Structures are given as C-alpha cells and as structure tokens.
Amino acid sequence: MPALPLASAKRHTSKRVYPPKPAQVYLFGTCLADTLFPQSGLDAIELLERQGLEVLFPQGQSCCGQPAYNSGYEDEARVVARHQIKQFPLDIPIVVISGSCGGMLRHHYLDMLKHDNDLEVAAFCERIFEFTEFLTCVLEVKLQDQGAPERVALHTSCAARREMDVHITGKALLEQLGQVELVEHDYISECCGFGGTFAVKHGDISGAMVQDKVKHLLATDAVRYVSADWGCMMNINGALEYQQEAFRGEHIASYLLRRTRGDNA
Amino acid sequence: MNTRANTIATDGSKYEASARQFRGNVARDLANPQLRENFRGAMDYLTDKRRQAFPSEDELETLRRKCQLIKQRCLLKLPELLEQLESKLEQNGIQVHWAETTAEANTIIAELIQRKNGTKVVKGKSMVSEETALNDHLQAQGIECLETDMGEYIVQMAGEHPSHIIMPAIHQNKSQVADLFAHNIPGFDYTTDVDTLIRTGRQALRDKFCHADVGVTGVNFAVAETGTLCLVENEGNGRMVSTVPEMHIAITGIEKVVELLDDVPPLLSLLTRSATGQIISTYFNMITHPRREGEKDGPKEVHLVLLDNGRSQAFADEELRQTLQCIRCGACMNHCPVYTRIGGHAYGTVYPGPIGKIVSPHMLGLEATKDLPTASSLCGACGEVCPVKIPIPKILLRLRKESVKAKGEPLVVKGQGCNRKPLEAGIWKLWSRLNTSPVIYAIAMWLASRGRWLTPAKAGAWTRVRTLPKPARRPLRELVKQREQRREGQ
Amino acid sequence: MNSAKANILAKLKMQLPAATDAALPAEPAAAPEVRSPAQNVEQFVRLLTDNHAEVMRIKRAEIAASVKTLLQQRDINQLMCGSGWVDALQEIEGEISLNTFYPSIDGNKDTLFNSVPAAITGSRCAIAATGSIVLWPDASEPRSLSLVPPLHIVVVEQSAIYNDFGELIRKQRWSEQLPTNAVLISGPSKTADIQQTLAYGAHGPRELVVLLVE
Ligand code: SF4
Numbered sequence: 021m022p023a024l025p026l027a028s029a030k031r032h033t034s035k036r037v038y039p040p041k042p043a044q045v046y047l048f049g050t051c052l053a054d055t056l057f058p059q060s061g062l063d064a065i066e067l068l069e070r071q072g073l074e075v076l077f078p079q080g081q082s083c084c085g086q087p088a089y090n091s092g093y094e095d096e097a098r099v100v101a102r103h104q105i106k107q108f109p110l111d112i113p114i115v116v117i118s119g120s121c122g123g124m125l126r127h128h129y130l131d132m133l134k135h136d137n138d139l140e141v142a143a144f145c146e147r148i149f150e151f152t153e154f155l156t157c158v159l160e161v162k163l164q165d166q167g168a169p170e171r172v173a174l175h176t177s178c179a180a181r182r183e184m185d186v187h188i189t190g191k192a193l194l195e196q197l198g199q200v201e202l203v204e205h206d207y208i209s210e211c212c213g214f215g216g217t218f219a220v221k222h223g224d225i226s227g228a229m230v231q232d233k234v235k236h237l238l239a240t241d242a243v244r245y246v247s248a249d250w251g252c253m254m255n256i257n258g259a260l261e262y263q264q265e266a267f268r269g270e271h272i273a274s275y276l277l278r279r280t281r282g283d284n285a
Numbered sequence: 286m287n288t289r290a291n292t293i294a295t296d297g298s299k300y301e302a303s304a305r306q307f308r309g310n311v312a313r314d315l316a317n318p319q320l321r322e323n324f325r326g327a328m329d330y331l332t333d334k335r336r337q338a339f340p341s342e343d344e345l346e347t348l349r350r351k352c353q354l355i356k357q358r359c360l361l362k363l364p365e366l367l368e369q370l371e372s373k374l375e376q377n378g379i380q381v382h383w384a385e386t387t388a389e390a391n392t393i394i395a396e397l398i399q400r401k402n403g404t405k406v407v408k409g410k411s412m413v414s415e416e417t418a419l420n421d422h423l424q425a426q427g428i429e430c431l432e433t434d435m436g437e438y439i440v441q442m443a444g445e446h447p448s449h450i451i452m453p454a455i456h457q458n459k460s461q462v463a464d465l466f467a468h469n470i471p472g473f474d475y476t477t478d479v480d481t482l483i484r485t486g487r488q489a490l491r492d493k494f495c496h497a498d499v500g501v502t503g504v505n506f507a508v509a510e511t512g513t514l515c516l517v518e519n520e521g522n523g524r525m526v527s528t529v530p531e532m533h534i535a536i537t538g539i540e541k542v543v544e545l546l547d548d549v550p551p552l553l554s555l556l557t558r559s560a561t562g563q564i565i566s567t568y569f570n571m572i573t574h575p576r577r578e579g580e581k582d583g584p585k586e587v588h589l590v591l592l593d594n595g596r597s598q599a600f601a602d603e604e605l606r607q608t609l610q611c612i613r614c615g616a617c618m619n620h621c622p623v624y625t626r627i628g629g630h631a632y633g634t635v636y637p638g639p640i641g642k643i644v645s646p647h648m649l650g651l652e653a654t655k656d657l658p659t660a661s662s663l664c665g666a667c668g669e670v671c672p673v674k675i676p677i678p679k680i681l682l683r684l685r686k687e688s689v690k691a692k693g694e695p696l697v698v699k700g701q702g703c704n705r706k707p708l709e710a711g712i713w714k715l716w717s718r719l720n721t722s723p724v725i726y727a728i729a730m731w732l733a734s735r736g737r738w739l740t741p742a743k744a745g746a747w748t749r750v751r752t753l754p755k756p757a758r759r760p761l762r763e764l765v766k767q768r769e770q771r772r773e774g775q
Numbered sequence: 776m777n778s779a780k781a782n783i784l785a786k787l788k789m790q791l792p793a794a795t796d797a798a799l800p801a802e803p804a805a806a807p808e809v810r811s812p813a814q815n816v817e818q819f820v821r822l823l824t825d826n827h828a829e830v831m832r833i834k835r836a837e838i839a840a841s842v843k844t845l846l847q848q849r850d851i852n853q854l855m856c857g858s859g860w861v862d863a864l865q866e867i868e869g870e871i872s873l874n875t876f877y878p879s880i881d882g883n884k885d886t887l888f889n890s891v892p893a894a895i896t897g898s899r900c901a902i903a904a905t906g907s908i909v910l911w912p913d914a915s916e917p918r919s920l921s922l923v924p925p926l927h928i929v930v931v932e933q934s935a936i937y938n939d940f941g942e943l944i945r946k947q948r949w950s951e952q953l954p955t956n957a958v959l960i961s962g963p964s965k966t967a968d969i970q971q972t973l974a975y976g977a978h979g980p981r982e983l984v985v986l987l988v989e
Contacts, residue, residue, distance in 0.1 A: 049761045051720075055733055056754050058761035062768065077765045079727070082720040088713050090663060092685030092704070096717035103721040131679075178664035211622045215662025222660045223746020228315050228626045229662070231750060258751030323970075330971045347803050354802040361799070364787040371780075383780035435977055436968035452968060459970045483966060483974040490978065495888045511953050521922060521964040521979025528918045528956070529884065539783065546950040550941040551805060554905075561967070564822070565905035568979070569959035577955055581917040582880035593779075597786040 038157045039113065044074045045154075046108050048116040048125065051083035052250040053271075060250070060271035064117045064151055067277050071159050080107040084121040086128075090216050094132060101129050102136070105144045114147050115154045117273055119180020119249045122150035127183055150180060152248050152272060156189040165197035167279040173203050173242040175233075175256065175269065177249035178211045190248055190272060197279050205245075206236045214255040230259045238267060248272045295421040297387030297594060301653040303633030304645065308656060310631040320456055324628045327455045331619040334562025335670070352555050353674040355548045356610035363600065366509040366542045367591065373512025377574045379587040387417035390592045394419060394501070394534055395426050397588055401532055403428065403498030407490075409516070409523035410434040411503030412450050412613060413536050413592055415635045416648065419501070430501075433490050433522040435483060442469050448629030450636060451560050451615040456628055490522070500526030500584065504537035505612070506552060507589070510545045512573060514589065517556060519567040527572060533584035535572075539591050540600075540609035552612060555672040559614040595647035595699075602697055604683055608643050610673040617667035617677060623660060632657065639667035643680045651688050651700030658684035659704075730760040807939055808904060815903035815936045820987065822906025826962030827975055828983040832933075835988050842928060843867040845984055846893060855894040855924060857916030864895070876917050887919060893926035900947075901931050904939035907959040908985065918956050927980035929960070931987050 045068060049061045065075045081104060089097035104125070108114050116122040126148040133141045155161045174194060180186035187209070194202050213219065213229025220226075233256055237245055244267065247253050253269045260267055270278075303310075314320055339345040359366060371381040384390035398406060406428055408414065420441070423430040432441040436453035440446065443465055447453030454462070463477045466485060473485055502523055506515040514535050516523045527533045543549065557563045576583035599605045618624040618638025629637035634645040634654065642657040658681045667677040687697055688704040719725050733756040740755040747753060759767075810818060820830045833841050842864060846854060853872045856864060864873055874891075877883040899911045908929055912918040921927050937943040940959070944950070949957075964979030975981055 049765075054761040055730065055756050058757045058759065058764050061761040062764055065765070065768075077762070079762055079766070080723040082723075082726045085720070088716060090682065090685070091713065092682070092687075092689040093710070093713040093717075094686055096713045099717050100720045178662070178666070182665040182669055209666075211662050211664035211666070213622070213662060215664070218659065218662045220746050222311070222656075223749055224312060224315055225623055225626055225660060226662065227746070227750040229622055232626075254754055255751065258747075258754065261752040262748075262750055327971055344805070348805050351803050351805055354800055358799050358802075364784050367784065367787075383777060383783055385779045385782055389779060433978065434968070435966045439968070452971075454968055455971075457970075459972065462969050479969045479972040480974050482969055483977060487976060487978060491888055494978075495884045510950055513953055519964070520966045520968075520977035522977070524918070524922050524958065525978055528922060529880070531881070539787075546944055546953075547941065550939065550944065553940070565907055565959065565961050567826070567960065567962050567965055569907070569961075571953065571957040572955070573953040573957070574955040579914045580955060581876055581878065581914060582919045583917075583955055591783075593783045593786075597783060600787055601790045 036157075041159055042073065042112050044076060044110070044112045046110070046112060046114040047075050047077050048081060048084070048108075048114050048121065049077065050116065050118045050121045050250065052254065053117060056254065057250055057271065060117060060273050063271070063277045064115070064273035067155070067273055068115065071161060076110075076112075078107040084124045086121060086124045087216055089124065089128060089132065098132050101132055105129075105141065108144065108147070111143075112147070113149050113154065113158065114144075115149050115151055117151045117248070117271070118251065119150050119177045119184050119186045120251055122148060122153075123179035123183035150184045150186055150189070150248065152186055152189040152193055153184060155276075156192050161193070161196075163193065163196040163276065163280050165199045165279050166281065167197070167199055169199040169201070171201045171203050171240070171242045172275075173205050173237055173240050173245040175212065175237070175245050175247040175252060177214075177247070177252045180249055181209060186248055190246075193272070193276060194246065200279065203240045203242045205240045205242075207232070212252045212256050214251045216251065219255060226255075230255050234259045234263065234265070238265065243267075245269045246272050246275045294418070295425050296391055296418050297416050297635075297648060299418050299421070300634055300645075301649050304649055304653045304657070306633050307631065307660070310633055311627050311660075314628050314631045315626060319458075320628050321626065323456055323458050324625055327449075327452065328619050328625045331452075331561065331615075335559060335616060335619070336562075338558040338562040338564065348551060348555055349672055349674050351551050352612075352672055353610065355543065355552065356612070356673050359543050359548070360540065360600070360606060360609055362544060363539070363542070366544055367539060370507055370509040370512065370542050373509060374589060377512045378577075379512065379514075379575065379589055382588060382590045383593075384590055385593045387592070387594050390417045390536060390590050390594075391419055391422040393590055394536065395423060395428070397532070397534055398423070398428055398499050399426070401498055403532070405493070405497045406430040406499045406501055407433050407493050407497040407526045407530065408437070409500065409502035409526045410437055410453070410518065411501065411536060412447070412635060413503050413538055414501060415447060416594060417536070417592065419536075431490075431493055431497075433493065433526060434518075435486050435520060438486055438490065439465065446630065446635070448637065449615060449618060450613055450640075456630065494522075494525045494529050497526070497530045499532045499534060500530040501534050501536065502527050504535050504541055504589070505556065506549055507537060507542045508546050508549060509542050513546070514572045515549060515553075516568075516570040516572070517553065517566045518570070519563075521568060524568055524570050527570065528583055531584055532586045532588070533572075533575075534588045534590065536590040536592060539593055539596055540611070556612050556614050559616040559670065559672040595649075598699065599644070599647045605647075605680065605698070607675050608647070608680060610675050611640055611644065612673055613640070614672055616670045616672065620666040620670045622662070622664060622666065639677045639681075640675075643675075643677055643684065646684055646698055646700070651684065651698050652703040653700070655688055655700070655703045658688060727762065730762060734758055734760050734763075807942065810903060810938060812936070815938060816933055816987075818903045819901055819906050819936050823962065823983075823985055826906060827965070828962050828985055830985045830987055832987045832989065838930060838986060838988065839864050839866045841986055842895060843871060845928070846871055849893075849926065851892045851926065853892065854928075855891050855920060857896060857920060859897065859915050860895060876920060880917065880919060887923050891924045893928065894920045894924040895928040895930070896921050898929050898931050898935075900935040900937060900943065902938075902940050902943060902959070903936050905959075905961060907940070907961045909943070910958050910960060911954045912956055912958070913954065918958075921958070921960065922979050925976065925980055926982045926984065927963075928984045928986065931985055933987055933989050
C-alpha cells in the first residue's frame with residue numbers, strides 16, 4: 021500500500037482550520053443509519069464518549085435532503101435543509117457518520133441556501149465534520165488495537181473522497197490499528213454505482229458498476245471492507261449478499277470500536 | 286434544398302432520435318462483453334497516460350486555475366471577441382460565415398464547395414462537423430466527403446459515429462479493424478498488425494489528399510488578437526487537408542475563440558496532457574492567411590464557419606455558461622465510470638460522456654436528452670479532472686432541476702420540465718413534509734421498524750443485482766433515547 | 776450584417792454587462808521551469824528522441840555530409856529542398872539528386888505525393904519544454920516540404936532553442952505578425968487510433984531527422 025499522499029493531506033489540512041477538542045458534540049445520524057443500520061450510530065456515539073465527549077442526538081433531525089436535491093427538487097430539499105439547521109442550535113461541532121451526507125450538509129447547503137441568512141447557514145456548514153475527519157483532525161485520537169491480525173480493504177464514497185477527503189482520514193485511522201493491514205483494491209477510487217436515485221433510475225448501469233466494485237473487492241485477500249458511508253455499503257453489501265458471498269462491509273465506527281474494545285468479529 | 290425529402294435528417298437534428306434511445310442503447314451495449322473490454326482497456330490506458338503527464342499536483346492546479354480563468358474571461362467578452370476575430374480574419378483574407386443552426390452551417394459549406402465545382406472533400410477531425418452531420422449532407426448533394434483521421438476513417442468505413450471525441454474508434458479493437466479493412470479495402474492482406482493497418486490507411490488516403498478539391502477541419506483555438514486558427518493533431522492529416530486542396534473550410538463553435546495569442550500556450554499544454562498525456566501533440570498548426578502572393582502551396586481560399594447550435598442558450602445562464610469553457614480534451618469521459626461501462630455510442634449524441642450530458646441538452650433540447658442528466662452517480666470524477674474546472678456534477682444537478690421544473694417558469698433550457706411527473710412531484714412534496722415534521726417522522730420510523738417484515742424481496746432495478754435491506758428492529762432515534770433513559774436510571 | 780450573425784451576437788449581448796478587465800480575477804502565472812541553455816538543449820534532444828525522432832548533433836560544416844550519409848543509409852538518392860539550401864548542399868549533388876520545390880504545388884501534387892522520398896527544411900527556432908521545432912514556411916520553403924515526403928530532415932540551430940512556447944511568443948512578438956502558417960513539430964507523424972497502439976507515419980513523415988547544429 022503506498023504511503024499516505026502527503027501533498028493532498030497537506031492541501032486538505034490547509035483547507036480547513038480545526039477547532040480544539042470540544043466538550044460536547046452533536047451526532048447527525050443520517051436517515052439510512054436511523055432506519056436501517058442504527059448500530060453504527062450507537063457505536064459512533066460510544067467511540068466519541070470514550071474520548072470524553074458528551075454526545076447530543078437531537079430527536080428532531082431527519083434526512084439531510086440529498087435525495088430530493090439530487091433529483092432536481094431543490095425547493096423540497098431546501099425546506100428540509102432549513103429544518104435540519106434548526107435542530108442543531110448550539111455552537112458545537114456536528115459529527116456526521118456518512119461522508120456523502122457530510123458533503124451535502126457542509127457544501128451543498130451553502131449553495132442551496134445562498135439567499136437565506138448567509139451567516140447562520142455558513143456557521144452551520146462550518147460546524148459539520150465527517151466522522152473520521154473529526155476523530156483524526158479534531159480529536160487526534162490514539163487508537164489501541166486489541167484485535168487479532170487481519171487484512172481489510174477500505175471503500176470511500178465518492179462524495180466523501182472528493183468533498184471531504186475521507187480517503188485520507190479513514191486510512192489514517194485504520195493505519196493506527198497495529199494488527200490491521202490495509203489492502204488496496206483495484207480501481208479503488210472508482211464509484212460503486214450507488215448515487216441515490218441513480219441506482220433505481222438507471223439500474224442497469226448502476227448494477228454494472230457495483231458488480232465490478234464487488235469483483236475488485238473480492239479479488240483482494242481482505243477479510244472484510246470498511247467504509248464510512250451507508251449508501252455505498254447498502255449497495256455493495258446488497259450485491260455481495262445477492263451473489264451469496266460471505267464477504268461484507270462494516271461501518272468504520274463499528275469496526276474501530278470493535279477493534280479497540282477487543283470484541284470478536 | 287432537397288435534404289428534407291429523405292426520411293433521415295442530414296443535419297444535427299438526426300441525433301434527437303438517437304439520444305431518445307439512450308435506455309435501449311445502454312441495455313444493448315452493457316450486454317456486449319467485447320465492447321466493455323475495449324472501453325475498459327482504452328480508459329485505463331488514457332487515465333494512466335494523463336496521470337503520468339502531471340507529475341506535480343501543484344503545477345496542475347495552478348494551470349487548471351489559470352486556464353479556467355482564461356476561458357471565463359474569453360466568455361465574458363465573447364460577443365466582442367467574435368467580432369474582433371471576424372475582422373482580423375477578414376483582414377488576413379480568411380472569410381467568416383455565421384450559422385445559427387446545423388442546417389445553416391451545412392448549407393454554407395455545401396455552397397462554398399459547389400461554387401468551386403468541388404466534388405471531393407477530405408476532412409480532418411472535427412466534432413463540430415459531426416454535430417452538423419456534414420458528411421450526410423454533402424453526400425446527399427453528391428459530394429464525396431472522406432474522413433482522414435485514422436480513427437474517423439475507420440468509423441466512417443464502418444458506417445458508425447465516433448465513440449470518443451479524441452479517439453473516435455476506441456470501441457473497436459485491432460481485429461475488428463482488420464475485419465473491416467478486409468471487407469472494404471480491395472487487395473488488403475488480412476493482418477492484425479497495427480503498423481500494417483495504419484500503412485494501409487495511409488496508402489488509401491494519400492491519393493485522396495492529392496486529388497481533393499476542398500479540405501474541411503475543425504478548430505481548437507481561434508485567436509481574436511491575430512486572426513489565427515489553431516489545430517492540434519498527431520497524424521498530419523489536419524495539415525494535409527489545410528495545405529494541399531485549393532480551399533480550406535474550418536468549422537467551429539462560437540466558444541472556441543480566445544482573446545490573446547498568449548492564452549494559447551497554457552491551454553495547449555493542458556489540452557494535450559489531459560487528453561492523451563502528451564506534453565504536446567506532434568503538430569500544432571497555426572493558420573493566419575490563405576496562400577499569399579508568391580507562396581507555392583497552401584489553400585487559395587480559407588473560410589471559417591462559426592456555429593451557434595444552442596451554445597447561446599447555455600451562454601445566457603451564468604451557471605450553464607461554464608459548459609462553454611470546454612476545450613474538448615475528453616478527460617471527463619476517460620475518467621467516467623458510466624462512460625467506461627456503456628461506451629460512447631449508447632449516449633446517441635455527438636458528444637458522449639460527462640461533457641455530452643451537459644452540452645447536448647442545449648443542442649438537441651432537454652426533452653430528447655432527458656435521460657442523460659440522471660444517468661450519473663454524481664461521483665465527481667469528471668469535475669476533478671476537467672482542465673478548465675467545469676463543475677460538471679453541479680451542472681448535471683442543475684439540468685435535473687430544469688428537467689423537473691413546473692410549467693410556466695421562465696425559459697432557461699429548451700425542453701425544460703420534460704421529466705416532471707405529477708406523481709413524482711407529489712412524492713417529493715410528501716417527503717419534504719415527512720422530513721420537516723418530527724412527529725410524523727418518528728411515526729414513520731416506528732411504522733417502518735415494526736413493519737420490517739413487510740419489506741418486499743423485489744424492488745425494481747435495485748434487486749436485479751442486490752438484496753434489499755430490511756428496516757432495523759428499532760430506529761436509531763429510539764435506541765438513543767433508550768440508552769439515555771438507561772443512563773439516567775443508573 | 777447577415778441575419779445569423781446579428782441574431783447570434785444579439786443573443787450573446789443580451790446577457791452581459793460589458794466586461795471590464797479590471798473586474799476580472801487575476802490569472803495566476805504558471806511558474807516556468809528554469810533551465811540553463813545547456814539543459815534546454817539536453818531536454819530538447821531527449822524529448823524529441825522519446826518521440827521517435829532521430830537527433831544528430833553536428834557542426835555547421837557537417838550538414839551536407841550528414842545529409843548524404845543518412846540518405847545513403849536509407850537508399851534514397853534524391854532530396855527535395857527549398858531554394859535556400861541549394862548552395863549549402865552542393866557537395867552532395869552527383870550522388871544525390873537535389874530538387875527544389877515546384878513553382879507551385881498546383882499541377883504537381885501527383886509527383887510530390889508519389890515521387891519525393893525525402894525533403895530538407897530549415898527551422899525558425901525550437902522549444903525545449905516540449906521538444907518542438909518551429910517552422911514558418913514561406914515561398915522558398917513551402918508548407919508541404921515538411922509534410923508530404925516520408926522523410927523530413929530539419930536543421931535546427933542550437934542557439935535558437937527557447938525555454939517554452941509562451942516565452943517564444945512573447946520574445947519574438949508573434950502577436951504583432953504571424954505568417955500564413957506557423958507549425959510546431961514534435962516528432963514524426965503518429966497515431967494511436969487503433970487499440971491505443973502507437974504507429975508512426977500516419978499521414979505526415981514517417982521519419983523525422985533533426986540536425987542540431989552547434
Ligand atoms: S468538460 Fe472538461 S474534461 Fe470534459 S472534454 Fe471538456 S474540457 Fe475536457
């Protein structure tokens with residue numbers, strides 16, 4: 021595995037000034053984790069608490085608005101966006117456990133709400149942190165790996181990679197795990213084919229993409245893959261299950277918690 | 286004019302029908318393993334070449350920013366630069382013609398050729414002439430119009446269209462080309478040796494250059510300051526067709542004008558490096574005059590046709606205007622996971638891939654191209670590599686928005702609102718209600734988790750290659766609440 | 776004004792306030808690579824060689840002899856040149872028949888295409904950054920000389936190598952005056968249009984030999 025691309029790591033860190041470690045954070049759970057994969061949300065909370073933070077989960081939060089936004093229904097998405105902003109009133113970081121929702125909240129809200137009170141929107145966007153970014157750049161966590169030696173692959177969603185640089189922070193976290201060897205699959209930066217409504221509207225193209233992604237992941241000798249994005253994982257895991265493969269993806273929050281707690285797989 | 290007598294249009298409108306077939310084309314081409322292998326191989330090659338051509342990320346970023354700003358400046362001054370270009374070119378002896386539509390451009394070109402009693406035309410690579418379906422039009426007028434770029438030559442022989450804007454025959458491998466030559470070139474000794482194949486093409490075409498009446502080319506940059514037409518190429522056919530015949534006709538889109546000669550070197554450097562990973566093409570050809578008194582070769586007449594074909598519509602909107610920054614390098618398609626899977630023909634448009642998705646709606650209308658903006662996972666690979674930093678994903682989103690716009694909104698893109706369905710619009714309204722009302726949302730979550738056994742096994746396209754996950758037994762919000770209550774109880 | 780022009784310009788103008796240069800964002804200057812003259816020569820030679828050209832570094836007095844040798848190696852016994860080369864190449868006549876270009880290409884295309892195996896031209900200057908030779912063809916050295924014959928021999932002065940294209944354009948003030956045709960040549964004609972396999976001699980010269988004169 022090639023060394024961390026320092027140039028981009030630098031570019032990344034120079035792009036954003038990180039605050040000191042706070043006492044409290046909000047968790048943005050995302051609608052997918054809320055509905056389908058809640059354990060990863062609980063695991064993220066536990067990891068953050070183990071770092072000494074108090075985690076607040078506003079019950080009024082729902083979806084970041086991406087599905088409507090990506091379908092061209094911007095007005096509908098905008099209403100939802102304003103609603104989310106209201107749910108997180110305290111001036112503390114908002115940690116998002118999915119890279120693509122993070123990109124939506126951090127970058128697209130600015131575009132979509134440019135006619136609203138700019139300051140309030142900008143301040144909200146500035147408080148958004150993707151989960152691995154937050155652990156790495158704000159908390160600067162030190163992880164103690166308690167698990168058995170194993171090889172894993174890392175899949176980073178495209179939004180996370182291109183809007184949030186998660187391929188750097190996610191990798192940096194996994195590299196802290198002494199017993200874990202990160203293996204790189206072919207076409208690592210290529211999209212898995214999820215793309216929200218794209219997977220339904222153009223199911224055959226999306227299907228061809230996820231089949232390739234699965235092929236490249238299976239071609240490694242990793243025992244699982246790890247990701248910070250439930251959209252991709254729902255897609256890739258769904259294809260793996262369809263193909264009756266045992267190989268699966270695990271959310272990075274759950275994986276990190278498990279490794280540092282020493283739980284078995 | 287008799288062109289409308291045929292059932293097939295001999296202008297750009299013929300692509301309206303093929304763009305409408307997008308979904309069928311996709312199904313057809315996804316099912317062709319040879320085609321998918323050809324594209325994957327070609328894209329791997331091109332992306333790798335590009336990567337090697339930009340060893341320094343900082344240099345690349347500075348150059349991209351520079352070229353983005355150059356193109357934006359030139360677009361901001363577009364009308365005045367076009368007028369300056371025209372007057373400079375005419376001072377230099379090059380005649381300028383304006384065409385709003387593809388049919389107009391074809392008529393202008395056909396008349397120029399007929400005025401010379403020309404019957405034989407050789408063409409250098411020009412995507413704009415593909416846009417106008419010039420070959421069809423000239424053939425209908427009894428004028429032979431032969432493609433001379435090796436890739437285009439192959440494609441024309443096969444009765445196809447280019448599947449890539451830089452490498453037109455990328456969808457074929459060498460044995461397919463060999464088969465094609467065997468069927469079409471008398472005396473061709475079957476071989477898959479690429480050198481021999483190229484030599485065969487060279488031999489066939491040399492005679493054509495020699496005897497052609499008119500040469501047609503595209504233009505990569507038209508310099509307003511000096512009245513110069515710049516052509517980028519490797520094969521030398523562009524030089525041939527702009528040097529040997531007595532008349533040279535260049536055709537280009539109005540967005541290709543640049544203000545200064547100084548703007549050319551950075552754009553050229555980014556163009557060739559992004560396209561094929563070459564630090565420069567074999568030939569960079571700058572044409573400023575027709576043959577002058579005393580000169581012994583070169584065309585006696587040079588013409589430039591400036592084509593609009595929907596570009597002014599893109600121009601009218603600040604966000605969509607960025608589409609016109611494009612320098613046609615092809616990098617966006619080379620890096621596109623969708624293009625790599627479905628290939629260039631599936632799009633049914635002249636320009637395939639990401640740039641095709643954002644430019645074709647202006648040429649053909651959004652109605653004919655309504656499946657293109659949605660056929661993207663918005664992965665962002667195209668925007669990341671585009672040398673002039675066109676935010677392609679954002680423009681795709683914008684076109685999605687235009688395509689579901691309600692009736693009665695001001696016209697931005699011809700055919701807007703074409704994807705608006707009352708049911709879908711209603712669903713998003715409901716969705717927005719659901720996501721802004723905590724009570725309804727919580728009830729919905731409760732219902733979903735308790736009704737998880739109702740999850741269907743099949744859900745349209747999704748479950749054709751995947752399983753569908755069931756809602757969790759309890760949603761995260763409830764689990765978090767329970768957890769908090771447990772703690773308080775402790 | 777014809778109507779298409781008027782319509783297009785009207786549509787474009789409707790959208791824009793007149794752009795003023797002052798309001799435009801500053802364009803970053805790309806830092807030029809810094810090379811010494813010797814490094815420029817070296818880079819020029821390396822890039823051209825990588826691009827499949829043959830580069831011979833010679834003294835001025837050796838031009839004719841080098842031309843003769845390289846033609847004889849290829850079993851070529853005739854060479855076309857511009858009128859300016861006749862004197863300099865006199866010593867090869869006899870063994871190689873030297874022809875100048877026709878009074879005009881018109882009426883002579885068949886012979887040019889079919890019976891001229893090699894041509895020699897001079898050059899205006901060269902570019903190190905991209906390994907390019909710059910030609911400004913003129914009445915004495917027409918455009919097709921460097922294009923149609925399968926072998927193109929080009930003489931480049933080592934002292935005329937510029938750092939990059941941008942610098943060349945500015946120093947030589949190209950924007951004030953351009954010839955009918957200016958062309959940058961960076962290797963023999965080539966194509967990768969069939970299965971990304973590189974093949975030389977697509978339509979232009981199959982071979983490019985550069986005589987780099989000290
Ligand atoms: S959109 Fe950008 S990447 Fe695509 S062809 Fe145009 S310039 Fe190249």
